[in-house]
Amino acid sequence: MLEYSMLYPKTTASRRAVCMDGMWNFQLDWKEEGVTSGWCEGLPQPDQIPVPASFQDFYTEKDIREYAGDFWYEKEMFIPGEWEGMKVFVRFGCATHRAEVFVNGVKVTEHEGGFLPFTADVTDIVRYNMPNKVVVKVNNELRVTNIPVGTTVTLANGKKMAKPYFDFYNYSGLQRSVYLMAVPQEYVFDITTDYEICGRDAKVSYKIATTGEHHVEVTLVDEDGNVAARAQGKEGVLEVKDAHLWEVRNAYLYRMQVRIMEGSQVLDEYEEEIGIRTVEVKDTSILLNGKPVYLKGFGKHEDSDIVGRGFNIGVMKRDFELMKWIGANSFRTSHYPYSEEIYKMADREGFLIIDEVPAVGLFESLMNFMEASTGKQTAFFEKDTTPILLKNHLHAVEEMIARDKNHPSVIAWSLLNEPETTSEAAVPYFKEVFDKAHELDVQKRPRTFALVMNSVPGVCKCHQFSDIVALNRYYGWYVKGGHEICDAREMMIQEMEGWKAMNLNKPFIFTEYGADTLVSEHKLPSVMWSQEYQNEYLQMTNEVFDSFDFIKGEQIWNFADFQTTEGIMRVNGNKKGIFTRQRQPKDIAYKLKERWENLPVDY
Ligand code: GCB
Numbered sequence: 001m002l003e004y005s006m007l008y009p010k011t012t013a014s015r016r017a018v019c020m021d022g023m024w025n026f027q028l029d030w031k032e033e034g035v036t037s038g039w040c041e042g043l044p045q046p047d048q049i050p051v052p053a054s055f056q057d058f059y060t061e062k063d064i065r066e067y068a069g070d071f072w073y074e075k076e077m078f079i080p081g082e083w084e085g086m087k088v089f090v091r092f093g094c095a096t097h098r099a100e101v102f103v104n105g106v107k108v109t110e111h112e113g114g115f116l117p118f119t120a121d122v123t124d125i126v127r128y129n130m131p132n133k134v135v136v137k138v139n140n141e142l143r144v145t146n147i148p149v150g151t152t153v154t155l156a157n158g159k160k161m162a163k164p165y166f167d168f169y170n171y172s173g174l175q176r177s178v179y180l181m182a183v184p185q186e187y188v189f190d191i192t193t194d195y196e197i198c199g200r201d202a203k204v205s206y207k208i209a210t211t212g213e214h215h216v217e218v219t220l221v222d223e224d225g226n227v228a229a230r231a232q233g234k235e236g237v238l239e240v241k242d243a244h245l246w247e248v249r250n251a252y253l254y255r256m257q258v259r260i261m262e263g264s265q266v267l268d269e270y271e272e273e274i275g276i277r278t279v280e281v282k283d284t285s286i287l288l289n290g291k292p293v294y295l296k297g298f299g300k301h302e303d304s305d306i307v308g309r310g311f312n313i314g315v316m317k318r319d320f321e322l323m324k325w326i327g328a329n330s331f332r333t334s335h336y337p338y339s340e341e342i343y344k345m346a347d348r349e350g351f352l353i354i355d356e357v358p359a360v361g362l363f364e365s366l367m368n369f370m371e372a373s374t375g376k377q378t379a380f381f382e383k384d385t386t387p388i389l390l391k392n393h394l395h396a397v398e399e400m401i402a403r404d405k406n407h408p409s410v411i412a413w414s415l416l417n418e419p420e421t422t423s424e425a426a427v428p429y430f431k432e433v434f435d436k437a438h439e440l441d442v443q444k445r446p447r448t449f450a451l452v453m454n455s456v457p458g459v460c461k462c463h464q465f466s467d468i469v470a471l472n473r474y475y476g477w478y479v480k481g482g483h484e485i486c487d488a489r490e491m492m493i494q495e496m497e498g499w500k501a502m503n504l505n506k507p508f509i510f511t512e513y514g515a516d517t518l519v520s521e522h523k524l525p526s527v528m529w530s531q532e533y534q535n536e537y538l539q540m541t542n543e544v545f546d547s548f549d550f551i552k553g554e555q556i557w558n559f560a561d562f563q564t565t566e567g568i569m570r571v572n573g574n575k576k577g578i579f580t581r582q583r584q585p586k587d588i589a590y591k592l593k594e595r596w597e598n599l600p601v602d603y
Pocket of ligand 1: 166167168335417418472512557574576
């Protein structure tokens with residue numbers, strides 16, 4: 001069990017949640033003096049910066065954008081007198097990649113991992129009816145012991161620079177909302193649900209963790225506000241008559257109200273929106289509520305102009321509108337768990353999510369998409385640092401499942417992206433990660449990982465861990481692109497024949513395939529990078545998908561163009577977007593729309 005509750009901050013009859021988003025003081029620690037000079041008590045010369053946001057794209061100086069090291073945030077928070085006697089927390093939606101938090105100069109918590117929330121208990125430190133000061137030291141260096149994996153180098157001018165083993169830009173900072181929270185001493189700490197559909201009815205089993213011994217009551221309320229079921233106790237079953245199921249693109253959400261009671265007095269009240277649905281893999285099918293579903297959608301990124309990876313509610317809305325317009329039903333949170341608000345919206349809109357832990361870069365190369373195809377081996381899982389990496393990886397899996405387990409939209413866990421699976425050394429590492437996810441998830445959702453180009457039949461040592469085999473494939477782009485696309489097609493078919501011959505009896509999905517395309521380029525006949533080529537590429541891959549019946553999904557790379565590290569492989573970012581970074585369609589979007597709107601759900 002984690003030290004702090006992962007429940008999303010909410011104001012209820014017994015709780016308070018105050019959002020601390022807005023302008024915060026901000027200072028980069030160029031001389032690495034913050035710790036010794038006592039910046040935890042207050043920043044000497046701060047600038048002001050918005051939270052939530054990545055800090056990088058606000059500034060015009062390149063040294064700031066590329067800054068690697070410690071940087072500090074500071075804000076005053078007023079703690080109301082009425083909160084005295086309650087437990088008071090400060091909760092960070094994320095701090096990328098690691099943080100130490102100080103309140104009134106006292107260290108209250110630290111956290112490693114840049115894409116999951118953490119909470120500091122500040123009850124004994126805050127002064128009531130007075131302003132208090134929160135200071136956060138964030139660090140964005142990449143290391144081989146942490147996920148996502150990379151290194152940090154020192155340049156000739158003495159400045160540090162992050163070197164990711166992945167292509168997305170190393171955006172960082174307080175990229176998600178910060179909340180000040182007050183809860184009663186005895187409070188709801190965790191809620192876990194599981195579902196069984198019995199004809200027209202359903203059983204919702206639940207488990208509630210609280211911080212005391214008082215009695216718990218649970219009420220399930222339907223979308224019309226009627227009570228659908230009640231139960232008593234910290235563990236039990238809600239029997240729902242004529243259950244309204246949560247279906248793909250046809251969501252139905254019940255409110256699960258949890259109350260801790262002392263006689264007739266409510267000590268704490270928390271409400272979680274849930275959807276009644278089951279997920280299962282059977283033979284080569286992915287079943288939602290017992291019915292086969294074919295995944296259509298994207299690998300995405302949290303990425304947009306100006307705020308970088310910062311949560312942007314407007315961009316979120318636009319992305320869902322575009323996904324609905326194009327006929328998608330799913331996405332993968334490549335390559336890290338996204339902001340909680342995005343899962344809530346997917347719950348509401350009936351989208352299916354493959355939830356990915358930030359385990360990307362487990363292959364020693366900035367361009368693993370290229371180098372994996374060359375036969376390069378990096379002995380990634382054979383290093384002295386591997387046990388520390390594994391420990392951090394397992395912790396992130398635990399945090400992700402604790403945070404996201406009750407979202408009906410989450411139908412699978414992706415536990416790594418493109419790791420090196422060509423050596424036996426990967427096997428025990430995978431076993432621990434996959435076992436952990438299975439142990440922690442009461443719903444036993446399918447587990448997967450995205451296989452890099454060289455993880456092919458007969459070579460990949462780890463595909464057996466996957467309940468759904470997920471392939472990232474770039475035949476026709478990194479391999480045999482342009483006029484050689486006919487050879488790419490043959491290679492792709494040959495690989496799929498190889499998998500078929502293994503008779504794995506599992507569903508396969510494509511979690512990545514795509515071609516970089518500049519929205520400015522049209523050329524007849526096509527050339528790579530033109531919109532015409534992206535269309536040809538799509539047609540080729542679709543023909544292959546359509547010839548193997550064990551392929552149960554296609555999530556194209558990427559939903560939108562996104563920022564990457566600069567270099568000769570990228571034209572100011574990865575341009576495989578179906579939409580531009582500003583969320584306007586490329587030509588291919590219309591082709592995908594035509595295909596996806598016409599594919600049956602269980603195709
Ligand atoms: C991959 C990676 C993804 C890259 C993509 C590409 O295999 O998983 O993070 O962005 O290839 O476009 O090269």
